[in-house]
Amino acid sequence: MAEIFWWVIFPYVTLAIMIFGSIYRFAYRQMTWVAPSTEFFEKKRWLRIGSPLFHYGLLFAFIGHLMMLIPMKFYYWVGIPDHLYHLFAIVAGGMAGLMVVAGAVILLIRKMVIDRVRVHATFADFFSVISLIIVAGIGVYITLIYNTTVEAYEYRGTIGPWFRSLFAFRPQYELMTGVPFIFQLHVITAFALFASIPFTRLVHLYSAPIHYLNRPYQQYRSRSAYKRKGI
Numbered sequence: 001m002a003e004i005f006w007w008v009i010f011p012y013v014t015l016a017i018m019i020f021g022s023i024y025r026f027a028y029r030q031m032t033w034v035a036p037s038t039e040f041f042e043k044k045r046w047l048r049i050g051s052p053l054f055h056y057g058l059l060f061a062f063i064g065h066l067m068m069l070i071p072m073k074f075y076y077w078v079g080i081p082d083h084l085y086h087l088f089a090i091v092a093g094g095m096a097g098l099m100v101v102a103g104a105v106i107l108l109i110r111k112m113v114i115d116r117v118r119v120h121a122t123f124a125d126f127f128s129v130i131s132l133i134i135v136a137g138i139g140v141y142i143t144l145i146y147n148t149t150v151e152a153y154e155y156r157g158t159i160g161p162w163f164r165s166l167f168a169f170r171p172q173y174e175l176m177t178g179v180p181f182i183f184q185l186h187v188i189t190a191f192a193l194f195a196s197i198p199f200t201r202l203v204h205l206y207s208a209p210i211h212y213l214n215r216p217y218q219q220y221r222s223r224s225a226y227k228r229k230g231i
Helices: 002-028 046-069 072-077 082-113 115-120 123-150 159-167 181-199 201-207 223-228
Strands: none
Touching: 002 159, 002 181, 002 201, 046 082, 046 123, 046 159, 082 115, 082 123, 123 181, 123 201, 181 201
Protein backbone atom coordinates (compact mmCIF):
# COMPACT_ATOMS: atom_id res chain seq x y z
CA MET A 1 0.00 0.00 0.00
CA ALA A 2 2.86 2.39 0.74
CA GLU A 3 4.17 2.04 -2.80
CA ILE A 4 0.74 2.68 -4.29
CA PHE A 5 0.27 5.73 -2.06
CA TRP A 6 3.60 7.40 -2.88
CA TRP A 7 3.75 6.56 -6.58
CA VAL A 8 0.07 6.63 -7.58
CA ILE A 9 -2.19 8.40 -5.06
CA PHE A 10 0.20 11.10 -3.87
CA PRO A 11 1.21 12.33 -7.36
CA TYR A 12 -2.38 12.51 -8.58
CA VAL A 13 -3.57 14.28 -5.42
CA THR A 14 -0.80 16.90 -5.57
CA LEU A 15 -1.30 17.48 -9.29
CA ALA A 16 -5.06 17.82 -8.77
CA ILE A 17 -4.48 20.40 -6.03
CA MET A 18 -2.07 22.26 -8.30
CA ILE A 19 -4.40 22.29 -11.31
CA PHE A 20 -7.78 22.96 -9.69
CA GLY A 21 -6.32 25.24 -7.04
CA SER A 22 -4.65 27.33 -9.75
CA ILE A 23 -7.88 27.49 -11.78
CA TYR A 24 -9.80 28.64 -8.70
CA ARG A 25 -7.21 31.30 -7.90
CA PHE A 26 -7.21 32.58 -11.47
CA ALA A 27 -11.01 32.70 -11.56
CA TYR A 28 -11.70 34.24 -8.16
CA ARG A 29 -8.43 35.84 -7.00
CA GLN A 30 -6.91 37.03 -10.24
CA MET A 31 -5.48 40.18 -8.65
CA THR A 32 -3.10 37.96 -6.65
CA TRP A 33 -1.95 35.99 -9.69
CA VAL A 34 1.25 37.92 -10.35
CA ALA A 35 4.08 38.38 -7.87
CA PRO A 36 4.20 42.03 -6.79
CA SER A 37 7.48 43.80 -7.37
CA THR A 38 9.69 44.58 -4.37
CA GLU A 39 12.22 46.63 -6.31
CA PHE A 40 11.00 49.73 -4.53
CA PHE A 41 12.36 48.35 -1.25
CA GLU A 42 15.72 47.05 -2.52
CA LYS A 43 17.17 46.38 -5.96
CA LYS A 44 20.82 47.41 -6.00
CA ARG A 45 22.52 44.36 -4.49
CA TRP A 46 20.48 41.34 -3.51
CA LEU A 47 17.70 41.51 -6.12
CA ARG A 48 19.97 42.37 -9.04
CA ILE A 49 22.04 39.23 -8.41
CA GLY A 50 19.53 36.79 -6.93
CA SER A 51 16.59 37.28 -9.29
CA PRO A 52 18.38 36.55 -12.61
CA LEU A 53 20.23 33.59 -11.07
CA PHE A 54 17.02 32.11 -9.73
CA HIS A 55 14.79 32.67 -12.77
CA TYR A 56 17.32 31.60 -15.42
CA GLY A 57 18.35 28.60 -13.33
CA LEU A 58 14.73 27.56 -12.91
CA LEU A 59 14.15 27.83 -16.66
CA PHE A 60 17.22 25.72 -17.50
CA ALA A 61 16.33 23.16 -14.82
CA PHE A 62 12.82 22.85 -16.25
CA ILE A 63 14.20 22.21 -19.73
CA GLY A 64 16.61 19.63 -18.30
CA HIS A 65 13.80 17.74 -16.59
CA LEU A 66 11.82 17.71 -19.82
CA MET A 67 14.83 16.08 -21.51
CA MET A 68 14.80 13.40 -18.81
CA LEU A 69 11.24 12.47 -19.75
CA ILE A 70 12.12 11.80 -23.39
CA PRO A 71 12.32 8.03 -24.04
CA MET A 72 15.83 6.61 -24.26
CA LYS A 73 15.07 5.20 -27.73
CA PHE A 74 14.85 8.74 -29.08
CA TYR A 75 18.40 9.54 -27.94
CA TYR A 76 19.68 6.35 -29.53
CA TRP A 77 17.81 7.20 -32.73
CA VAL A 78 19.48 10.65 -32.99
CA GLY A 79 22.86 9.16 -32.13
CA ILE A 80 23.40 10.45 -28.58
CA PRO A 81 25.17 7.78 -26.49
CA ASP A 82 24.53 7.32 -22.78
CA HIS A 83 27.88 8.72 -21.62
CA LEU A 84 27.40 11.91 -23.63
CA TYR A 85 23.89 12.42 -22.29
CA HIS A 86 25.00 11.95 -18.68
CA LEU A 87 28.00 14.22 -19.14
CA PHE A 88 25.73 16.96 -20.42
CA ALA A 89 23.24 16.29 -17.61
CA ILE A 90 25.96 16.60 -14.98
CA VAL A 91 27.49 19.78 -16.38
CA ALA A 92 24.37 21.63 -17.53
CA GLY A 93 22.04 20.21 -14.90
CA GLY A 94 24.49 20.86 -12.10
CA MET A 95 25.01 24.43 -13.24
CA ALA A 96 21.26 25.05 -13.49
CA GLY A 97 20.67 23.57 -10.06
CA LEU A 98 23.42 25.66 -8.49
CA MET A 99 21.93 28.77 -10.08
CA VAL A 100 18.52 27.99 -8.58
CA VAL A 101 19.94 27.29 -5.12
CA ALA A 102 22.24 30.32 -5.14
CA GLY A 103 19.51 32.62 -6.42
CA ALA A 104 16.93 31.31 -3.94
CA VAL A 105 19.37 31.62 -1.01
CA ILE A 106 20.17 35.21 -1.98
CA LEU A 107 16.45 36.05 -2.24
CA LEU A 108 15.80 34.36 1.11
CA ILE A 109 18.57 36.34 2.79
CA ARG A 110 17.16 39.48 1.20
CA LYS A 111 13.75 38.77 2.73
CA MET A 112 15.39 38.30 6.12
CA VAL A 113 17.90 41.16 6.32
CA ILE A 114 16.14 43.97 4.43
CA ASP A 115 13.59 45.34 6.87
CA ARG A 116 11.21 46.78 4.29
CA VAL A 117 11.19 43.52 2.33
CA ARG A 118 10.75 41.38 5.44
CA VAL A 119 7.74 43.40 6.60
CA HIS A 120 5.90 42.74 3.35
CA ALA A 121 6.89 39.07 3.11
CA THR A 122 4.34 36.46 4.14
CA PHE A 123 4.68 32.95 5.51
CA ALA A 124 3.88 31.63 2.02
CA ASP A 125 6.82 33.62 0.62
CA PHE A 126 9.29 32.07 3.03
CA PHE A 127 7.74 28.62 2.61
CA SER A 128 8.02 28.68 -1.19
CA VAL A 129 11.63 29.89 -1.22
CA ILE A 130 12.77 27.41 1.43
CA SER A 131 10.92 24.58 -0.33
CA LEU A 132 12.61 25.45 -3.61
CA ILE A 133 16.01 25.44 -1.89
CA ILE A 134 15.30 21.97 -0.48
CA VAL A 135 14.05 20.50 -3.78
CA ALA A 136 16.81 22.10 -5.86
CA GLY A 137 19.43 21.25 -3.24
CA ILE A 138 18.54 17.57 -3.39
CA GLY A 139 18.71 17.76 -7.18
CA VAL A 140 22.16 19.33 -7.06
CA TYR A 141 23.36 16.63 -4.67
CA ILE A 142 22.03 13.91 -6.99
CA THR A 143 23.59 15.46 -10.08
CA LEU A 144 27.00 16.55 -8.82
CA ILE A 145 27.70 14.15 -5.96
CA TYR A 146 25.57 11.00 -6.04
CA ASN A 147 25.83 10.36 -9.78
CA THR A 148 29.57 11.03 -9.82
CA THR A 149 30.77 9.43 -6.58
CA VAL A 150 28.15 6.92 -5.42
CA GLU A 151 26.34 5.48 -8.45
CA ALA A 152 25.65 6.67 -11.98
CA TYR A 153 21.96 5.81 -11.79
CA GLU A 154 20.04 5.53 -15.07
CA TYR A 155 16.82 7.31 -14.11
CA ARG A 156 15.59 7.40 -17.69
CA GLY A 157 14.71 3.72 -17.41
CA THR A 158 12.62 4.06 -14.24
CA ILE A 159 11.61 7.57 -13.18
CA GLY A 160 11.08 8.76 -16.76
CA PRO A 161 8.71 5.92 -17.80
CA TRP A 162 6.90 6.12 -14.44
CA PHE A 163 6.28 9.84 -14.86
CA ARG A 164 5.02 9.34 -18.41
CA SER A 165 2.73 6.55 -17.22
CA LEU A 166 1.02 9.00 -14.85
CA PHE A 167 -0.09 11.14 -17.77
CA ALA A 168 -1.27 8.05 -19.64
CA PHE A 169 -3.38 7.20 -16.54
CA ARG A 170 -1.70 3.82 -16.37
CA PRO A 171 0.71 4.39 -13.46
CA GLN A 172 3.52 1.85 -13.33
CA TYR A 173 4.31 2.29 -9.65
CA GLU A 174 6.52 -0.80 -9.62
CA LEU A 175 9.16 1.14 -11.57
CA MET A 176 9.79 3.34 -8.52
CA THR A 177 10.23 0.58 -5.97
CA GLY A 178 13.92 0.01 -6.70
CA VAL A 179 14.84 3.66 -7.23
CA PRO A 180 17.48 4.97 -4.76
CA PHE A 181 15.97 6.80 -1.80
CA ILE A 182 17.54 10.16 -2.64
CA PHE A 183 15.79 10.13 -6.03
CA GLN A 184 12.51 9.14 -4.39
CA LEU A 185 12.89 12.00 -1.91
CA HIS A 186 13.54 14.45 -4.74
CA VAL A 187 10.38 13.32 -6.54
CA ILE A 188 8.19 13.45 -3.42
CA THR A 189 9.37 16.91 -2.36
CA ALA A 190 8.91 18.17 -5.92
CA PHE A 191 5.29 16.96 -6.05
CA ALA A 192 4.65 18.51 -2.63
CA LEU A 193 6.01 21.77 -4.02
CA PHE A 194 3.64 21.48 -7.00
CA ALA A 195 0.69 21.25 -4.60
CA SER A 196 1.76 24.48 -2.88
CA ILE A 197 1.81 26.53 -6.11
CA PRO A 198 -1.82 27.79 -5.94
CA PHE A 199 -1.25 29.08 -2.40
CA THR A 200 2.01 30.96 -3.02
CA ARG A 201 3.48 33.48 -5.43
CA LEU A 202 4.91 30.60 -7.42
CA VAL A 203 1.61 30.65 -9.28
CA HIS A 204 2.98 33.41 -11.50
CA LEU A 205 5.21 30.78 -13.13
CA TYR A 206 2.23 29.86 -15.30
CA SER A 207 2.42 33.27 -16.92
CA ALA A 208 5.96 32.46 -18.14
CA PRO A 209 7.26 36.02 -17.67
CA ILE A 210 10.40 35.43 -19.74
CA HIS A 211 10.43 39.06 -20.82
CA TYR A 212 10.75 40.03 -17.14
CA LEU A 213 14.36 38.86 -17.10
CA ASN A 214 15.42 41.35 -19.74
CA ARG A 215 13.13 44.24 -18.96
CA PRO A 216 14.67 47.44 -17.55
CA TYR A 217 14.37 48.08 -13.83
CA GLN A 218 11.44 50.19 -12.76
CA GLN A 219 12.48 53.69 -11.81
CA TYR A 220 11.23 55.17 -8.55
CA ARG A 221 11.86 58.72 -7.41
CA SER A 222 11.43 60.02 -3.89
CA ARG A 223 9.26 63.03 -3.18
CA SER A 224 12.32 64.95 -1.99
CA ALA A 225 13.74 64.76 -5.52
CA TYR A 226 10.68 66.49 -6.92
CA LYS A 227 10.69 69.08 -4.15
CA ARG A 228 14.28 70.04 -5.02
CA LYS A 229 13.19 70.59 -8.62
CA GLY A 230 10.25 72.71 -7.51
CA ILE A 231 7.62 70.31 -8.80
